[in-house]
Amino acid sequence: MMMTSSGGGGGRVCVNGLCGTTTTSQWKRGWAMKVGGFASLCYSCGTAFDNLRYCERFHLNEAGWRECKFCEKPIHCGCIVSKYLYECLDSGGISCMRCTRAKGTKPFSPPSLANKIPNGYSRFSGSWHPSVFTNRMNNSTLTPLTEGLDKSQHACLVSSIGQPFRLDEELPSYKEFGARSSSSNDINLSLRSIPTQLSLPTILDNNKPSLGSQPMYEPVYQQSLGVSFGNESSSVVPTSNGVVEGNVVPEKVPSVKQEQKPRQMVPKISKSGASIRSQSNKETGSDNRVARPPGEGRGRSQLLPRYWPRMTDQELLQISGDLNFDCTITPLFEKVLSASDAGRIGRLVLPKACAEAYFPVINTSEGVPVKVRDVKGKEWTFQFRYWPNNNSRMYVLEGVYSCMQHMQMEAGDTAIFSRLNPGDKLVLGCRKAIVATDASALPNPVNGDLPASDPVLPKIMDKGTSKLDSEQKSVIQEKKKTRNIGSKSKRLHMHSEDAMELKFTWEEAQEFLRPPSEPTVVMIENCELEEYDEPPVFGKKTMFTTNASRLQEQWVQCDSCSKWRKLPSDALIPSKWTCYDNVSDPNRCSCSTPEERGAADLEQISKRGKGTI
DNA sequence: TCGCCGCATGGAC
DNA sequence: AGTCCATGCGGCG
Numbered sequence: 001m002m003m004t005s006s007g008g009g010g011g012r013v014c015v016n017g018l019c020g021t022t023t024t025s026q027w028k029r030g031w032a033m034k035v036g037g038f039a040s041l042c043y044s045c046g047t048a049f050d051n052l053r054y055c056e057r058f059h060l061n062e063a064g065w066r067e068c069k070f071c072e073k074p075i076h077c078g079c080i081v082s083k084y085l086y087e088c089l090d091s092g093g094i095s096c097m098r099c100t101r102a103k104g105t106k107p108f109s110p111p112s113l114a115n116k117i118p119n120g121y122s123r124f125s126g127s128w129h130p131s132v133f134t135n136r137m138n139n140s141t142l143t144p145l146t147e148g149l150d151k152s153q154h155a156c157l158v159s160s161i162g163q164p165f166r167l168d169e170e171l172p173s174y175k176e177f178g179a180r181s182s183s184s185n186d187i188n189l190s191l192r193s194i195p196t197q198l199s200l201p202t203i204l205d206n207n208k209p210s211l212g213s214q215p216m217y218e219p220v221y222q223q224s225l226g227v228s229f230g231n232e233s234s235s236v237v238p239t240s241n242g243v244v245e246g247n248v249v250p251e252k253v254p255s256v257k258q259e260q261k262p263r264q265m266v267p268k269i270s271k272s273g274a275s276i277r278s279q280s281n282k283e284t285g286s287d288n289r290v291a292r293p294p295g296e297g298r299g300r301s302q303l304l305p306r307y308w309p310r311m312t313d314q315e316l317l318q319i320s321g322d323l324n325f326d327c328t329i330t331p332l333f334e335k336v337l338s339a340s341d342a343g344r345i346g347r348l349v350l351p352k353a354c355a356e357a358y359f360p361v362i363n364t365s366e367g368v369p370v371k372v373r374d375v376k377g378k379e380w381t382f383q384f385r386y387w388p389n390n391n392s393r394m395y396v397l398e399g400v401y402s403c404m405q406h407m408q409m410e411a412g413d414t415a416i417f418s419r420l421n422p423g424d425k426l427v428l429g430c431r432k433a434i435v436a437t438d439a440s441a442l443p444n445p446v447n448g449d450l451p452a453s454d455p456v457l458p459k460i461m462d463k464g465t466s467k468l469d470s471e472q473k474s475v476i477q478e479k480k481k482t483r484n485i486g487s488k489s490k491r492l493h494m495h496s497e498d499a500m501e502l503k504f505t506w507e508e509a510q511e512f513l514r515p516p517s518e519p520t521v522v523m524i525e526n527c528e529l530e531e532y533d534e535p536p537v538f539g540k541k542t543m544f545t546t547n548a549s550r551l552q553e554q555w556v557q558c559d560s561c562s563k564w565r566k567l568p569s570d571a572l573i574p575s576k577w578t579c580y581d582n583v584s585d586p587n588r589c590s591c592s593t594p595e596e597r598g599a600a601d602l603e604q605i606s607k608r609g610k611g612t613i
Numbered sequence: 614t615c616g617c618c619g620c621a622t623g624g625a626c
Numbered sequence: 627a628g629t630c631c632a633t634g635c636g637g638c639g
Contacts, residue, residue, distance in 0.1 A: 340633055387619060
């Protein structure tokens with residue numbers, strides 16, 4: 001139930017002009033209207049609408065009837081009511097939904113009518129989100145997403161609340177959807193695909209890639225190909241020769257439940273609402289990073305999810321490009337560097353499970369030297385050893401300082417360990433920490449002016465504390481907290497991230513919410529409230545500009561041709577919108593009509609993320 | 614005095 | 627309560 005305050009109520013009139021009744025036993029919701037909400041229909045008209053017979057009953061003698069190109073069924077194309085009942089064919093003509101489904105195309109269906117539309121294509125499930133509609137459901141944009149993937153590798157969208165549903169089944173009703181989405185903390189998508197390894201067919205050389213005099217270690221990510229890895233339960237992995245073969249399913253397969261934990265599985269939706277295909281956007285910093293449990297190693301299934309490699313395929317490709325081998329990169333694990341990891345001591349504490357899974361078995365505390373290659377191909381030798389600790393072991397890599405210096409790694413960055421095959425070599429990659437511009441986004445937002453890694457600070461702490469007054473101590477304590485990126489406060493850090501992501505997600509979600517229908521006005525303690533029977537619905541994101549007359553204008557992008565169209569500033573847009581829906585401007589109600597002047601600039605504005613809604 | 618080594622401690626889970 | 631792990635800190639060369 002959605003409630004907002006309101007200024008008044010008013011009598012209802014059936015929107016059907018042929019009816020126009022003001023009295024009915026039950027008001028029903030009709031089609032989505034341009035101004036937001038849904039057409040209010042009397043019981044009779046609403047029932048006709050529900051039964052998909054509205055046009056036949058009320059528009060039979062109107063113009064605009066056409067025939068399905070395949071089954072010749074008459075369809076009324078002349079009104080908004082029937083717009084979801086047919087699909088315009090690229091080759092001309094229309095197709096009814098039944099034929100559309102039979103031919104395997106993917107008609108769009110808005111939430112409001114979703115349960116009325118026979119729909120279907122398999123292997124794709126999704127949660128309701130505007131980007132799903134606007135970017136997935138169009139015929140033209142699904143294919144690239146799954147291109148190049150084996151059937152078993154098809155990406156699949158999973159409701160973040162763990163209730164995937166297929167679009168070839170009856171879609172959830174409006175109410176049902178609302179219940180689902182509102183019970184979730186976020187309304188994100190989870191995009192998963194199968195591989196845990198990436199085949200890298202590149203030129204085989206002498207394994208000695210040339211190194212520049214000053215190799216730069218740039219962060220190897222920030223862009224994803226859109227299909228991120230992440231299904232540990234997969235039984236299929238591509239091998240280096242491109243053959244898909246079976247893979248041993250871990251004994252304790254990290255379950256779907258684990259996967260559905262939003263933290264790991266949910267890539268952020270770009271602020272711009274761009275499609276999944278293109279949502280990896282450097283400008284928005286969105287990152288389709290998906291934690292994936294490692295695909296090999298002893299006892300790998302016991303690795304804590306926070307150590308699961310979250311490399312994007314782009315990162316892997318970049319590593320492969322840097323190494324320039326005909327090789328297979330298998331992400332093993334990653335770790336956010338603590339201050340002590342990245343400090344001058346040069347000891348990197350390895351998560352126990354990771355160390356035991358991917359490093360040699362050692363029986364003595366001295367350990368063994370291990371050779372690790374960085375992403376530029378330079379080989380380093382570290383001492384892999386352990387310390388006895390509370391009847392257990394604490395594994396460390398010693399001698400990592402120079403390597404970290406070389407790679408410009410510091411506290412807060414993420415060290416990524418991968419396996420390079422053939423050769424079974426360890427590869428150490430680095431992902432730079434995302435620079436938070438918002439102080440609240442910092443793990444310990446104190447001063448915000450202290451570098452994540454401050455090698456001087458330990459000295460201050462060690463040598464100077466006795467001479468400091470309590471205030472100074474306090475400051476240093478705070479600074480000390482601040483520099484503990486990735487240390488014990490890492491857990492807090494993760495929480496902060498979670499919270500930030502949640503906030504972010506909700507903020508984004510809010511941008512798409514629209515009133516679902518006409519509210520019932522109720523009085524509670526002398527306060528008029530609009531009461532909605534249904535949760536809010538998703539609307540399409542739009543842009544606002546101010547014209548020369550200082551009047552606000554709203555722009556919306558056509559889902560079909562991507563042209564920007566100007567609309568009244570108060571218009572509420574459904575999640576799916578095309579030029580043909582542009583009832584406010586008859587001169588631009590077709591995709592063939594050119595954009596208005598200045599509309600192209602909106603694309604740039606949109607990319608810069610300055611759009612409003 | 615300094616830096617390294619190895620263990621101890623204690624917070625988080 | 628047990629385990630993990632970041633980091634403190636004492637000892638030693």
